Amino acid sequence: MSGLDRAGAELTIDLAAIRRNYWQLNARLDPDAELGAVVKADAYGLGVSRIAPTLAQAGCKTYFVATLDEGIALRAAVEDATIYVLNGLVGKELEDFFIHxxxxxxxxxxxxxxxxxxxQVANKTSVSAALHVDTGMNRLGISTQDVGVLASGPYKYLSLSLLMSHLACAEEVPHPLNRIQLARFSNVLEVLRPNFRNGVAASLANSSGIFLGSDFxxxxxxxxxxxxxxxxxxxxxxxxxxVLNL
Known part of the structure; x- marks a missing residue:
């Protein structure tokens, strides 16, 4: 058999290791906090149809994807999970958010x-969304100046399940921006939370943010x-x- 006929390299994904990683990160959290999973880009190319159920077995109930199409694919893998679409309303297919x-x-x-x-038009105000506020990442999210508009305008009756922001430098534990963003996010919560019913949740930390302490x-x-x-x-x-072995 020639070299060209032989099988190439094989990538092995250790699903048990993914579960262990979920449990390890979860053990570091404040007891009242929930650990969600970001599985955008087909679970970073590993295959969301297998990765998401594995995380569900570990106890994960909330997932984040980048796009609507990713959310639809994920819904087929975890029927009862809460799924957030990070890019929000890109395109015209708003009805798909309700359907799926x-x-x-x-x-x-x-x-x-x-x-x-x-x-309002569809009488579906009970369908929840998340609100992303930019506290320093300078990428996605409404500005902190717009927070006041939301608190006083008609949108204060918007049905929200989550207020979130994203840390820009969480992997650098001593970086001063971490504490600055924490203070800004806390101020946002103080302004907005009283306006939204059903005890809207808050989310600031990513994987690295877990290691900044329970305040985050x-x-x-x-x-x-x-x-x-x-x-x-x-x-x-x-x-x-x-998790990966080549």
Whole structure:
């Protein structure tokens, strides 16, 4: 048999290691916090149809994806989970969010207006969404200046299940921006939470943010690459189990 006829390299995914990583991160959380999983881009290319049920077996109930199409694919794998779509309302297919029970993460005032108007017209104001506030990442989310508009305008009656932001430098534990963002996010919660019913949850930390301390955990933490063995704190030894073997 020639070299060209032989099988190439094989990538092995250790599903048990993914479960262990979920449990290890969850054990570091404040007892009142929930550990969600970011499985965007087909679970970072590993196959969401297998990864998501594995995480569900470990106890995961809340997932985050990037796009509507990813959310629809994930819904087929975890029928009863809560699924948030990070890019929010991109495109015109708002009805698909209702059909597949997906929750958009609203990142702009325009998205907030579209979601609110759609809910009013369809009498579906009970369908929840998340609101993303930019506290320093400078990528997605409404500005802190817009928070005051939301608190006083008609959108204060918007049905929200989650208020979230994203840490820009969480992998650098001593970085001063971490505490600055924590203070900004806490102020946002103080302004907005009284306006929304049903005890809207809060989420600030990603995988690396877990290691900043319980002040950053709030109600929900969004773990991503660390679930798959990537070191959440590069300056320290990797405490995560290896998931991939080539």
């Amino acid at each position: 029970r997906l929750r958009p993460v609203l990142n702009t005032m325009g998205q907030i207006e579209r979601w609110y108007d759609k809910g 955990h709030f109600d929900l933490v969004r773990a991503g690459a660390a679930l798959f063995g990537i070191n959440p704190i590069p300056s320290q030894a990797n405490c995560m189990s290896e």
